[in-house]
Amino acid sequence: MSERASSENVPGSDQGSWQPIARSRSHELVVDQIEEQILAGTLRVGDRLPGERDLASHLQVSRAAVREAIRSLEAQGVVRSAVGSGKDSGTLVSAMPSEALTRLLRLHVALANFPMDDVVDARVMLERSSATLAAHNAAPANLDAMREALNGMDSPGVDQETFNDLDTAFHVAIAEASGNRLVADMTIALRDSMRRPILQALHALGPDWEGVADQLRADHRAIYAAIESGQGETAAELVDQHIRSARAALPIAGTAGAVHSPTPTHSRRPRS
Amino acid sequence: MSERASSENVPGSDQGSWQPIARSRSHELVVDQIEEQILAGTLRVGDRLPGERDLASHLQVSRAAVREAIRSLEAQGVVRSAVGSGKDSGTLVSAMPSEALTRLLRLHVALANFPMDDVVDARVMLERSSATLAAHNAAPANLDAMREALNGMDSPGVDQETFNDLDTAFHVAIAEASGNRLVADMTIALRDSMRRPILQALHALGPDWEGVADQLRADHRAIYAAIESGQGETAAELVDQHIRSARAALPIAGTAGAVHSPTPTHSRRPRS
DNA sequence: ACCTCTGTGTGGTCTGACCATAGAGAGGAC
DNA sequence: GTCCTCTCTATGGTCAGACCACACAGAGGT
Numbered sequence: 365m366s367e368r369a370s371s372e373n374v375p376g377s378d379q380g381s382w383q384p385i386a387r388s389r390s391h392e393l394v395v396d397q398i399e400e401q402i403l404a405g406t407l408r409v410g411d412r413l414p415g416e417r418d419l420a421s422h423l424q425v426s427r428a429a430v431r432e433a434i435r436s437l438e439a440q441g442v443v444r445s446a447v448g449s450g451k452d453s454g455t456l457v458s459a460m461p462s463e464a465l466t467r468l469l470r471l472h473v474a475l476a477n478f479p480m481d482d483v484v485d486a487r488v489m490l491e492r493s494s495a496t497l498a499a500h501n502a503a504p505a506n507l508d509a510m511r512e513a514l515n516g517m518d519s520p521g522v523d524q525e526t527f528n529d530l531d532t533a534f535h536v537a538i539a540e541a542s543g544n545r546l547v548a549d550m551t552i553a554l555r556d557s558m559r560r561p562i563l564q565a566l567h568a569l570g571p572d573w574e575g576v577a578d579q580l581r582a583d584h585r586a587i588y589a590a591i592e593s594g595q596g597e598t599a600a601e602l603v604d605q606h607i608r609s610a611r612a613a614l615p616i617a618g619t620a621g622a623v624h625s626p627t628p629t630h631s632r633r634p635r636s
Numbered sequence: 637m638s639e640r641a642s643s644e645n646v647p648g649s650d651q652g653s654w655q656p657i658a659r660s661r662s663h664e665l666v667v668d669q670i671e672e673q674i675l676a677g678t679l680r681v682g683d684r685l686p687g688e689r690d691l692a693s694h695l696q697v698s699r700a701a702v703r704e705a706i707r708s709l710e711a712q713g714v715v716r717s718a719v720g721s722g723k724d725s726g727t728l729v730s731a732m733p734s735e736a737l738t739r740l741l742r743l744h745v746a747l748a749n750f751p752m753d754d755v756v757d758a759r760v761m762l763e764r765s766s767a768t769l770a771a772h773n774a775a776p777a778n779l780d781a782m783r784e785a786l787n788g789m790d791s792p793g794v795d796q797e798t799f800n801d802l803d804t805a806f807h808v809a810i811a812e813a814s815g816n817r818l819v820a821d822m823t824i825a826l827r828d829s830m831r832r833p834i835l836q837a838l839h840a841l842g843p844d845w846e847g848v849a850d851q852l853r854a855d856h857r858a859i860y861a862a863i864e865s866g867q868g869e870t871a872a873e874l875v876d877q878h879i880r881s882a883r884a885a886l887p888i889a890g891t892a893g894a895v896h897s898p899t900p901t902h903s904r905r906p907r908s
Numbered sequence: 909a910c911c912t913c914t915g916t917g918t919g920g921t922c923t924g925a926c927c928a929t930a931g932a933g934a935g936g937a938c
Numbered sequence: 939g940t941c942c943t944c945t946c947t948a949t950g951g952t953c954a955g956a957c958c959a960c961a962c963a964g965a966g967g968t
Contacts (some may be wrong), residue, residue: 389920391707403746403832415894415949426922428700430951434665435704439711440740442747447950450929454949461744468712468740471686474675482818489765490758490821546754547761560675572767687918698953719919720961726918745932886959911968920959927952937942 383540390425393434397423402442402457412454413443440464465553473557480561484611487554490547491535491607492600495587498541499596506541510534510588517581524566527577528559534584538603558616565614576613583609662697666705669695674714674729684728685715712736737825747827752833756883759826762819762881763807764872767859771868778813782806782860789853796838799849800831806856810863810875830888837886848885855881878883 401407413419418433420427434455437443445455472478496508513534517527524588533557539551566573583606590599673679685691688706692699706727709715713736717727744750770778785806789799804827813824838845855878862871 388873391920399743402743405746409747409749417949428703428921428923431700432704432707434950435707436711439708440743442743445950446930446949447928449948450931452704453930457747459744459747459749461740464740468733468736471671471674471712471714472731473729474677475681475729477681477731477733478821485765485816486762486818486822489761493757493761524886544754544757546750546758549750550758663951689918699955700953701951706919717919718961719917719959721917722962725961909968912966914965915963917962918960920957922957923954923955927950929949929951931948933944933960934944935942935944938940 371544373550390429391436394423394425394430395436398433398443404620409457409459411457413457415454421612436595439467462549462552465549466556469553469557474560478557478561480611480616481556483554484607487551488604488607489539489580490551490554491603494539494542494544494547494551495591495599496596496605497543499536499591499594499599501543502541502591506537507588507592509537509540510591513537514581514584514588517584524573525563528562528566531580531584532556532559538587541591561616562614565616568615576610579613580606580610645646662701663736666691666695666702667708670705670709670715672757679729681729681731687726708846710737716849725875731786734821734824737821738828741825741829742831746832750829752883752888755826755830756760756879759823760777760876760879762823762826763875766811766814766816766823767863767871767875768868769815770810771863771866771871773815774813774863777862778809779864781809781812785809786853786860787857789849796845797835800834800838802826803852803856804831806823806860807886833888834886837888840887848882851885852878852882 398413399408406410407413413434414422416427416430420430423430434443434445438445441460442457443455444458444460448451469478473480473483513530514524516530517534522530532552535555536548536552539548542548566576569576583602587599587602587606590596590602668683668803670679679685685706686694688699688702695702706715707716710717713732713734714725714729714730717729718725741750745752745755765873785802788794788802789806794802804824807823807827808820811820814820838848855874859871859874859878862868862874
């Protein structure tokens with residue numbers, strides 16, 4: 365970590381100030397227009413966009429350009445399309461931030477843009493706070509969800525995949541109990557981004573995985589007890605230890621693989 | 637917080653278990669195939685995808701479907717396309733998680749899927765940790781970036797927009813000094829998602845904004861001093877107070893405005 | 909050795925067509 | 939009147955084929 369801002373010492377503007385210059389692709393212009401309306405508040409959740417053909421003719425671009433723009437927004441969980449006629453059809457402004465965030469982080473973790481240890485540290489930061497808040501705010505329904513996950517993990521003969529999904533459900537339940545949707549969604553996304561590496565690690569453990577599972581079960585029970593009894597600080601501490609020890613216990617690959625070649629910030633030579 | 641899981645008391649399966657069933661659109665199948673290769677590690681940063689025409693014929697879909705898939709991945713900062721020939725042309729696996737994360741959060745904050753207070757709380761969680769780490773890990777370059785931002789903010793006659801951008805730069809510099817790219821990127825994204833509301837608030841303050849700015853300058857200097865002298869805990873505490881008091885001082889709209897579902901009473905007035 | 913021009917492969921864009929779906933509304937049966 | 943059924947229509951989904959703009963590679967000239 366460092367070697368950043370090596371050749372750009374222009375005062376008064378940090379390294380992030382260099383706008384990526386031009387934006388000419390037509391679908392991006394369409395995206396910009398739609399984004400602008402969202403940012404300005406003109407378009408709100410539930411509103412319908414004009415039909416693709418209408419939009420295309422109004423914006424003076426092809427329908428393909430409009431569709432590509434919609435795909436882009438769709439990938440960000442901002443709109444959703446449905447065929448047919450009637451109120452729920454067409455392309456309308458939606459809100460699926462959790463799914464979008466999850467897809468995004470999963471891919472970037474897989475690409476090792478985000479090393480596994482960074483993910484673990486981020487989880488600790490967020491989940492410590494979530495646990496503290498959960499200890500104060502948890503509604504009965506939240507506690508039920510946690511308990512349900514715990515009980516599921518105790519089922520005899522549970523396989524690695526189910527166990528991990530329930531483990532995730534437990535952590536998600538804590539995040540949702542915090543009352544902060546953003547933090548909950550980020551937690552979900554981070555946890556999910558580790559799913560594949562975790563499963564690989566669990567399988568790599570072979571029969572020993574039951575031992576690890578037992579440790580996790582004990583951790584979870586202790587965390588649950590702290591939250592249920594309103595001991596925020598204790599819960600935070602336990603979550604912290606739990607996440608770190610779990611990471612240590614699992615032979616997770618991920619971060620390996622020599623992440624070389626970090627994009628040399630090519631400066632564009634205009635012409636000669 | 638509550639009223640969740642109101643009608644879903646089906647035991648043995650939590651509320652998130654109902655998968656959205658089908659996935660038939662062809663561009664999504666293309667995305668799935670590419671994603672699969674990324675998750676499996678077959679495709680890595682810097683690798684080139686086959687040309688759009690090749691991919692289309694191999695996958696037995698139209699070129700339009702391939703392009704829409706690429707747009708989707710591009711929106712997630714996973715690939716990047718360039719025309720021309722030569723090594724850097726074509727569509728290749730890239731890594732721009734920060735930009736993608738920023739766009740995503742900005743839109744969802746604007747849509748009020750994430751209330752402003754949630755964003756503030758999340759920032760506090762992350763930046764507390766970042767400040768602590770920065771106090772221990774900050775490289776000279778990081779400290780330079782912070783100082784540069786601080787000095788810029790002291791420039792006489794600086795306008796609200798520039799001031800805010802430098803303010804952002806300061807916080808970003810702290811996040812990057814933490815050594816955790818993921819946390820840094822999330823911090824950048826969160827800060828940026830508040831840009832527009834903050835600017836509106838600063839303008840709404842009128843001439844009084846200078847007073848607020850002075851307070852922010854003082855906060856920043858104190859934070860910088862703590863980080864430079866390695867006092868992690870102090871830095872964390874100062875950052876916490878700084879963010880919360882700034883939020884209190886700014887009449888930020890955002891979360892207000894009676895967000896909720898505006899009723900589908902959309903009276904469709906057909907023409908004629 | 910250097911410059912210039914052309915070839916070729918890449919994404920970018922557009923046109924226009926057809927398909928699949930699902931609600932709306934007309935029309936008939938009771 | 940009430941209900942069912944059929945057709946109409948608007949919507950996104952998909953495709954084929956064409957052409958453009960760009961940028962490097964390499965041939966060919968100087």
